[in-house]
Amino acid sequence: MAELVALPTGGTAGKTLTVATAADAFLGSLCNPNTVRNYGIGIGKTVERLGEAKPLASVTDEEIGEALELLWGSAAVNTWNARRASVSSWLAWCRERGYDAPIVPAWTKRLAVPDSETPVRSRMEIDRLIARREVGLREKTLYRMLYETAGRAEEILGVNVENLDFVGRRCRVKAKGARAKTRRRGQAREDVVLETVYWDAGTARLLPRLLKGRARGPVFLTHRRPGPGKVVSARDVCPHTGFARLSYGQARALLDAHTALGGPGTGWDLHEMRHSALTHLGEGGASLLMLMAKSRHKKTENVRRYFHPSPEAIAELTSLLGPGDRFR
Incomplete structure (x- = not known):
């Protein structure tokens, strides 16, 4: 499990909070090791794409969408939905705690899961x-x-x-x-x-x-x-x-x-x-x-x-x- 990282306090914290610090704090708040591992994949790669030292408040919605599209735009539907959901949960968690954080833009919508292609044996x-x-x-x-x-x-x-x-x-x-x-x-x-x-x-x-x-x-x-x-x-x-x-x-x-x-x-x-x-x-x-x-x-x-x-x-x-x- 990721080590719990306390977010800085204060009214202006959102302006100096880095992307990496926010990600570590969110993953550290999760109790289920499986969730930490699964969420960590999507969030970790997104953080690398955005820049770990970049202030979270300076990240735009479009940058989040572009990162998701570049990283998983050609991936399977389930993979896209899972990575999108992890990033969305992370950013929502930051906003709920009063920090300036972008949202996942509407154009990077969740995709409908296709019918399973697993064969059926008689x-x-x-x-x-x-x-x-x-x-x-x-x-x-x-x-x-x-x-x-x-x-x-x-x-x-x-x-x-x-x-x-x-x-x-x-x-x-x-x-x-x-x-x-x-x-x-x-x-x-x-x-x-x-x-x-x-x-x-x-x-x-x-x-x-x-x-x-x-x-x-x-x-x-x-x-x-x-x-x-x-x-x-x-x-x-x-x-x-x-x-x-x-x-x-x-x-x-x-x-x-x-x-x-x-x-x-x-x-x-x-x-x-x-x-x-x-x-x-x-x-x-x-x-x-x-x-x-x-x-x-x-x-x-x-x-x-x-x-x-x-x-x-x-x-x-x-x-x-x-x-x-x-x-x-």
């Missing part, structure tokens, strides 16, 4: 992948669990054995952007609000075979102990075997190796399991509210991006508009 493709002999039990369980829970890969890989509810076929996960719990007086706590994901018979059959009686530690493990020079948290090491938790990068490489047809890097992505699951549920008639409950999205537009019905599903739906049997 049920048959997923079943065939999991049934292949060369796919190990660990990967079979992971792929099936990702599909049946429609969970994010980072969430499922972060699950520990003690988190599993075998009877209820569910477990609690640390969700993306999980909010830290707060005490009554507002003091931050280290633990976060957890969310529940649910699986079905396929995962229920595979999990006991994978765990082999293990009662604690990560569900998905590597096949070796961490090297002597690698520092690993105790939570990420199995107390029974000493093996480390399987990382996202390792799991992604395994899936790519199992599915790549055009060489390394051309295979499936772990996120495709989530996309595919939500699309299949939608094709099966699940309502928007149920899809939101399953995916744990808070905004309907985010769920819509995940739903990509197949041409066959659209054709079947269209058949409902045809004339009845009495006209055929």
Whole structure:
């Protein structure tokens, strides 16, 4: 986390406050390390572009817009929106504290997020992948669990054995952007609000075979102990075997190796399991509210991006508009 830097006080402080000092103070005021890291990218590069020693009060709205455009004007929509939002939050924070600060100009507007281009795999493709002999039990369980829970890969890989509810076929996960719990007086706590994901018979059959009686530690493990020079948290090491938790990068490489047809890097992505699951549920008639409950999205537009019905599903739906049997 960035070190907290106190802003100068006084009625004329805004005239002498430098861009770098204002940025350090804002980043130092943030409590979440992930937010500090993400915001720091956009704000840090903007500060370099403007000039660290430049007085914040002398920066114009147009200069902010030009910096954003030059730095991320050709970037992906999500990247543009994220960097724009970080700079906007920083400048708004300065103004709220009485300092002269520019605003992000209207012409550098937030862009609409396009529909996801993540492919949707059919049920048959997923079943065939999991049934292949060369796919190990660990990967079979992971792929099936990702599909049946429609969970994010980072969430499922972060699950520990003690988190599993075998009877209820569910477990609690640390969700993306999980909010830290707060005490009554507002003091931050280290633990976060957890969310529940649910699986079905396929995962229920595979999990006991994978765990082999293990009662604690990560569900998905590597096949070796961490090297002597690698520092690993105790939570990420199995107390029974000493093996480390399987990382996202390792799991992604395994899936790519199992599915790549055009060489390394051309295979499936772990996120495709989530996309595919939500699309299949939608094709099966699940309502928007149920899809939101399953995916744990808070905004309907985010769920819509995940739903990509197949041409066959659209054709079947269209058949409902045809004339009845009495006209055929």
